[in-house]
Amino acid sequence: MFRKKHNSHDNQEHDAKDQEQKIKELRAAIGPLYGSNLTFCTDACLRRYLEARNWNVDKSKKMLEETLKWRTTYKPEEILWHEVATESETGKLYRANFHDREGRTIIVMRPAKQNTSSHDNQLRHLVYVLENAILSLPEDQEQMVCLIDFTGWSLSNSPIKTARETANILQCHYPERLAVGFLYNPPRIFETFWKVVKYFLDSKTFLKAKFIYPKNKESMELLRKHFDLDVLPVEFGGRNQVQYNHEEFSKMMIAEDAVKASLRSLEEKTPQPGLAAQAS
Incomplete structure (x- = not known):
C-alpha cells in the first residue's frame, strides 16, 4: 500500500491552527488585562513571545509577565523626547x-x-x-x-x-x-x-x-x-x-x-472589560 503524502499546504494550515491555539492558551494563562497592558498584548505581541520561547506556553507566560511588570514600573510609552x-x-x-x-x-x-x-x-x-x-x-x-x-x-x-x-x-x-x-x-x-x-x-x-x-x-x-x-x-x-x-x-x-499622547488619552477614555460589570 502506498502512504498518503501530506503536501506543504496542509502542513502550513496545521501549523497555523496550532499556533492560533497556542496564542489562545497564552492569553487565557495571563488572565484579565487592563489599560496599557491590554493595549500592549495584541495577538501579534503574544505570537512574538511564543516564538521567542519556541511556542512553549509556560515559558512564554513567564517572559510576558516579566515584561508587563517592567512596563508597569518603567513606563516606556510615557518617555518624552x-x-x-x-x-x-x-x-x-x-x-x-x-x-x-x-x-x-x-x-x-x-x-x-x-x-x-x-x-x-x-x-x-x-x-x-x-x-x-x-x-x-x-x-x-x-x-x-x-x-x-x-x-x-x-x-x-x-x-x-x-x-x-x-x-x-x-x-x-x-x-x-x-x-x-x-x-x-x-x-x-x-x-x-x-x-x-x-x-x-x-x-x-x-x-x-x-x-x-x-x-x-x-x-x-x-x-x-x-x-x-x-x-x-x-x-x-x-x-x-x-x-x-x-x-x-x-x-x-x-x-x-x-501622537502618543493622543493614543494614551484615547486609551484612558476607553471602557475596560469587566469594569462596567463591576460597577453595575
Whole structure:
C-alpha cells in the first residue's frame, strides 16, 4: 500500500491552527488585562513571545509577565523626547529615514559618538527610540534592522554594564523585533568585548548578528543584498551622503510624542472589560 503524502499546504494550515491555539492558551494563562497592558498584548505581541520561547506556553507566560511588570514600573510609552534629547545630539542612536530592501525600519547606532556617562539615561534613550520605531512600523512589518557602525569605537564607549542591560532589554522586553543586526567595521579590540557580550545573548539573537568588514567582499555583498547602495549611508559603504540632523530628528520626535499622547488619552477614555460589570 502506498502512504498518503501530506503536501506543504496542509502542513502550513496545521501549523497555523496550532499556533492560533497556542496564542489562545497564552492569553487565557495571563488572565484579565487592563489599560496599557491590554493595549500592549495584541495577538501579534503574544505570537512574538511564543516564538521567542519556541511556542512553549509556560515559558512564554513567564517572559510576558516579566515584561508587563517592567512596563508597569518603567513606563516606556510615557518617555518624552525632551527627557532624552541630549543623548541623541551626536547621532549615536536614531531611527533612520531609509529602509532596507524589504521596507523594514532601520535603527542606526554609532557607539563611538557616545556623549554622556549616565547609564540610566542611555537606556531610557534606547527604549524611547525603540518604542517610537515600533509605532512607526507599517502594518505588515513586525521587525526592524539594526545598523551599528563601530568605526572609532573603543572599550570606553561601551561599558559592560550598559551592554548587558541593553541586551537584556532587547531580548526580554522586545522579543522577535530584531530581524538582523549588522556590526560594521568592528576593530580588532572588539573581539575581546564580543567574547563577553555574547554570553548575554540568547542563541536566536546571537545568530542575527552579522559582522561586516569593509575590505571583505563577501561580507559587503551581504550588506548589499539587504540595502540599496543609493540609500545606504557612506559610513556603511553606501552612496547616501545625508548625515544625521539633530534638529530635524527632534521635530519628528516631538510630533510623534503628540501622537502618543493622543493614543494614551484615547486609551484612558476607553471602557475596560469587566469594569462596567463591576460597577453595575
